[in-house]
Amino acid sequence: MTDAVSTDKPPAAETAPPVLKLTGLSHTYTGQRRRTTVLKQIDYSFERGVFYTILGPSGSGKTTLLSLASGLDRPTAGTVAFDGVDLEEIGLGRYRNRHVATVFQQYNLLTYMTAVQNVTTAMEITKVRARHKKARALELLEQVGLDRHHATRNVLRLSGGQQQRVAIARALACDVDILFADEPTGNLDEDTAEGIIRIFRDLAHERNKCVVVVTHSQQLAARSDRTLTLRRGKVSSR
Amino acid sequence: MNFVKRAGLSLVARKGKTALLLGIFLVVCVLLLGGFLLEGATARQEAEAQRRIGVDVTVRADRLTAERAGRLAKVPGVQRYNPLLRGVPRLQGGKLVRSDAPRPPDSRPERDGPRLIGLRDSELLLDFATGRSTLVEGRPLTPQDAGHDRVLIGAQLAELNGLAAGDLITLASPDGKHRRAYEVVGVHRDGRAPVPDGWLEPSELPANQIYAPLGALADLGLGSPDGRLDEAVFRLGSPEQAEQLHAAAQRLLGDADFRFDVNDKAYRDQVQPLRRVGAFAGTLVWLIAGAGTVVLGLIVALTIRERRDELGMLLSLGERKWKLIGQHTVEVAAVALPALALAALAGAACAGTVSELLPGHTASAGALLPAPELRLTAADLGRVAGLGVGIALVSTVLPGIGILRLHPRSILAATD
Numbered sequence: 001m002t003d004a005v006s007t008d009k010p011p012a013a014e015t016a017p018p019v020l021k022l023t024g025l026s027h028t029y030t031g032q033r034r035r036t037t038v039l040k041q042i043d044y045s046f047e048r049g050v051f052y053t054i055l056g057p058s059g060s061g062k063t064t065l066l067s068l069a070s071g072l073d074r075p076t077a078g079t080v081a082f083d084g085v086d087l088e089e090i091g092l093g094r095y096r097n098r099h100v101a102t103v104f105q106q107y108n109l110l111t112y113m114t115a116v117q118n119v120t121t122a123m124e125i126t127k128v129r130a131r132h133k134k135a136r137a138l139e140l141l142e143q144v145g146l147d148r149h150h151a152t153r154n155v156l157r158l159s160g161g162q163q164q165r166v167a168i169a170r171a172l173a174c175d176v177d178i179l180f181a182d183e184p185t186g187n188l189d190e191d192t193a194e195g196i197i198r199i200f201r202d203l204a205h206e207r208n209k210c211v212v213v214v215t216h217s218q219q220l221a222a223r224s225d226r227t228l229t230l231r232r233g234k235v236s237s238r
Numbered sequence: 239m240n241f242v243k244r245a246g247l248s249l250v251a252r253k254g255k256t257a258l259l260l261g262i263f264l265v266v267c268v269l270l271l272g273g274f275l276l277e278g279a280t281a282r283q284e285a286e287a288q289r290r291i292g293v294d295v296t297v298r299a300d301r302l303t304a305e306r307a308g309r310l311a312k313v314p315g316v317q318r319y320n321p322l323l324r325g326v327p328r329l330q331g332g333k334l335v336r337s338d339a340p341r342p343p344d345s346r347p348e349r350d351g352p353r354l355i356g357l358r359d360s361e362l363l364l365d366f367a368t369g370r371s372t373l374v375e376g377r378p379l380t381p382q383d384a385g386h387d388r389v390l391i392g393a394q395l396a397e398l399n400g401l402a403a404g405d406l407i408t409l410a411s412p413d414g415k416h417r418r419a420y421e422v423v424g425v426h427r428d429g430r431a432p433v434p435d436g437w438l439e440p441s442e443l444p445a446n447q448i449y450a451p452l453g454a455l456a457d458l459g460l461g462s463p464d465g466r467l468d469e470a471v472f473r474l475g476s477p478e479q480a481e482q483l484h485a486a487a488q489r490l491l492g493d494a495d496f497r498f499d500v501n502d503k504a505y506r507d508q509v510q511p512l513r514r515v516g517a518f519a520g521t522l523v524w525l526i527a528g529a530g531t532v533v534l535g536l537i538v539a540l541t542i543r544e545r546r547d548e549l550g551m552l553l554s555l556g557e558r559k560w561k562l563i564g565q566h567t568v569e570v571a572a573v574a575l576p577a578l579a580l581a582a583l584a585g586a587a588c589a590g591t592v593s594e595l596l597p598g599h600t601a602s603a604g605a606l607l608p609a610p611e612l613r614l615t616a617a618d619l620g621r622v623a624g625l626g627v628g629i630a631l632v633s634t635v636l637p638g639i640g641i642l643r644l645h646p647r648s649i650l651a652a653t654d
Contacts, residue, residue: 072554073647096646097556108551110244112251124240125555154251174555 017084018045019177019210020069025078026233027064038064040233041078046178051204051211053221056230062214063105063182065230069212070102070180071095082177097126101171103181107163109155115141115166116151119173126174140169143199145192160187168196172203178210179203185220197223241561245568259537259573266530267574267581267626273523274618275585280516287509291367292317292473293502295480299491300466304452306490307470313486315479320363320471321452323356325460326441330408330417332399335392335445339437352395353441354409354460356452360390362473363449365428368504376403376424384451389420393427394445401425409448411459418457420450476509477502527625534633538566542637546644553646563638570630578619578626585614 025042028035038061046052046069056062067073068080071092080087087095096102101122109118119137123130130136141151144165155163164187171179179200185193197220204211204225213220221227228237249256297310304321311319328351357363360379365371379390389407401407401422410417428444440446455461474480480500487498542549549562 067647070554073645093553093556093558095556096554102554104551104554106547108547108554110548110551112248117247121240121244122555125552125557 017047019048019083020046021081021084022069023079023081025065025068025075025080027061027068027073028076038233039068039075042233042235044228044235044237046210046212048177048210049204049208051201051223051225052213052228053224053226054212054214054228054230055216055218055221060230061233062230065235066102066180066182066212066214070100070178072102099176100178100180101126101174101176103164103167103171103179103184105182105186107160107167109163109166109170111154111156114152114154115146115158115162115169118155118166119170122170123173126176128173128175137169137173140172141166143172144169145195161189161192164188165192165196168199172199176209178212181211181213183215184213185215185217193220241557241565242568245565245572248565249569249572255541256573259534259570260577262530262533262537263574263577263626263630264580264584266526266534266629267577267622268584269526270523270530270622270625271581271585271614271618273519273526274621275614276519277516277523278613278615278618280512280519284509284512284516287505287512288475289317291504291508292475293477293480293500293505294362294364294367295472295474295483296469296497296499296501297472297487297491298469298495298497298499299487300495301491302467302470303465304467305465307467310470310472310483310487310490313472313483315474315482316472317475318359318362318473320357320359320473321467322469322471323452323455323461323467325354325356325455325458326351327354327409327411327458327460328414330410332407334440335394335398335443336440337437337443339435341437345437345439349412349439349441351412351441352409352446352448353443354448354450354455354458356450356455356461358384358452360424360426360449362471364471364501364504366426370429371426372429374425374427376422378424379449379451383423385453386451387418387420387454387457388423388451389454390424390426390449391422392445392447393425395448396422396425407448409454409458413459416457416459418454420454477505523625527629531629531632534570534629535636538570538633539637539640542566542640549644550646553644559642559644563635563642566638567631567634570634571627574626574630578623581622582614582619585618 022042022044025039025044026037027039028037042065054062054065064073068075071080071087074088074092082090082095082099090099109115110121113121116134116137119140120133123133123137128136138148138151142148146162146165146169150158150162155166158166164184168181168184171181181200184200185196188196200211200213201223203209213224215221226237228235297307307319307321310316326349334350334352357379358381360366363371366373366378373390374393375396376390379388389409391401391407396402399407403422403424405422406419407422408417408419426449428447430444456465472483474483477500480502484498488496552562553559
């Protein structure tokens with residue numbers, strides 16, 4: 001039940017049922033003086049094995065859409081369903097814990113921990129079954145371009161780009177069905193950004209995950225399978 | 239239980255704040271401990287005062303005998319008792335202390351003898367209990383002296399006759415028919431002037447007072463044939479217990495010439511200030527507990543505000559809210575326990591300071607009450623630990639309710 005489906009980059013599995021389905025999704029912020037409707041009646045289905053990007057001008061509702069889809073917030077109208085089950089039924093906390101991981105724009109790392117501790121803590125909370133969590137965390141950090149020396153430093157002693165990479169490694173470590181990311185390459189140099197995009201693509205295409213990235217970057221959008229554009233609370237895709 | 243590990247990492251990483259929290263907790267625990275020490279010491283001092291001073295009830299009645307006084311002594315609340323009978327025997331082969339003033343011509347015929355007071359327990363006499371009379375030599379008369387020929391004499395009388403503890407003094411009945419030698423077991427000195435300015439007959443001078451077991455008076459043919467006592471003094475723990483004794487005494491002795499006097503002045507003088515200090519300590523404890531809770535609660539609340547991003551992050555990973563509260567509780571408790579241990583170590587020093595506040599040293603108590611015993615008991619530590627943990631819980635859980643209302647989206651995402 002998509003508004004429009006792009007045809008230029010076909011999904012990995014045409015017949016696969018949607019992993020995430022937004023139905024009549026609307027969201028309104030109520031301020032002291034006025035109400036602002038950010039999303040209006042959005043219907044869209046996300047599939048496994050597809051790398052999505054969401055584009056749109058500032059204030060178009062990208063982050064709100066990501067928050068609702070990732071179970072960080074409840075819509076004022078409409079539903080979000082994971083594998084055909086309403087999130088309200090699953091429970092937002094459980095959904096976030098078991099099925100999704102999010103890379104935030106502001107990284108939101110635990111500042112009293114090292115990079116590797118941030119990753120292992122996320123693995124513990126999301127109950128990832130890994131025998132050697134620390135080794136796995138170091139491996140993921142290396143994948144995103146952080147060597148062992150930096151991995152064992154307190155995150156406050158890392159640069160913005162390095163912190164961003166820790167946030168990405170943390171999301172990857174959770175081994176979930178859907179990965180959301182809000183401007184994940186904004187603070188990264190070109191080479192590192194390219195490496196991250198490759199990881200996202202591999203995650204979608206080789207490990208059959210659904211990857212949804214909110215970005216302003218046309219370059220990143222060009223590398224995704226499908227691009228949604230948000231404008232005035234409505235979504236269109238190509 | 240990864241929240242415990244997180245709490246540990248957080249405490250280590252935030253050394254400054256941990257030290258601040260530890261300092262505040264230490265101050266709260268030391269103050270609480272001080273309050274409990276003060277409360278405990280005053281309670282012990284009060285119990286000691288009750289034991290030593292108590293409330294003296296004097297019963298007089300026509301039908302009061304030693305046997306009936308003994309029955310009344312079994313009424314609950316009565317700690318000790320003293321049947322009293324006075325008489326004037328003759329002093330054989332010795333000199334009496336006399337007034338320097340001339341005898342008025344119109345005075346009644348002089349009874350030339352000392353005042354012999356028969357009793358059971360000389361320490362129970364108000365003069366001794368309040369410190370007005372003190373023992374300068376030997377020992378007091380106790381119930382174990384009953385049936386023995388032993389006496390306690392005044393210091394001036396002893397000096398005048400060259401007597402000391404262990405010597406014998408001979409007393410005789412007024413008619414001279416009965417005569418007995420008594421061993422001096424103790425010498426007492428009365429704080430009042432031994433010989434007042436005006437004329438008093440020898441038996442009325444405090445210096446000529448001789449205390450002996452009750453039976454001595456009968457041996458010397460003093461007292462009434464029916465064994466009637468002048469009065470009996472009962473020592474009670476507190477004034478509240480007098481009512482029961484009054485009812486029992488009235489039942490046993492009837493209304494004829496019945497008098498029941500409660501003397502709780504000494505008790506009030508000693509115990510009331512202690513009670514006030516105890517009540518103050520109790521109030522202090524709760525004030526400190528309240529203030530400690532508020533201060534720590536505010537600190538934890540501010541910390542939670544500062545750590546909203548962290549909480550939002552953990553919530554976004556699906557961490558349960560009770561575990562977030564658990565992490566904060568562990569962080570506060572991990573500070574509270576060392577603070578408690580340090581406070582226990584500081585307890586002795588605190589006790590020394592607190593002892594200065596206690597009224598046990600006041601002049602009115604004289605040598606009556608010993609120095610207050612300030613000791614750190616396991617119960618005190620337990621109470622401080624209980625309150626400390628309570629403060630930690632309240633100051634963590636109340637701001638923690640805010641965590642329950644948190645929503646990760648509102649914490650993490652920038653508004654569109």
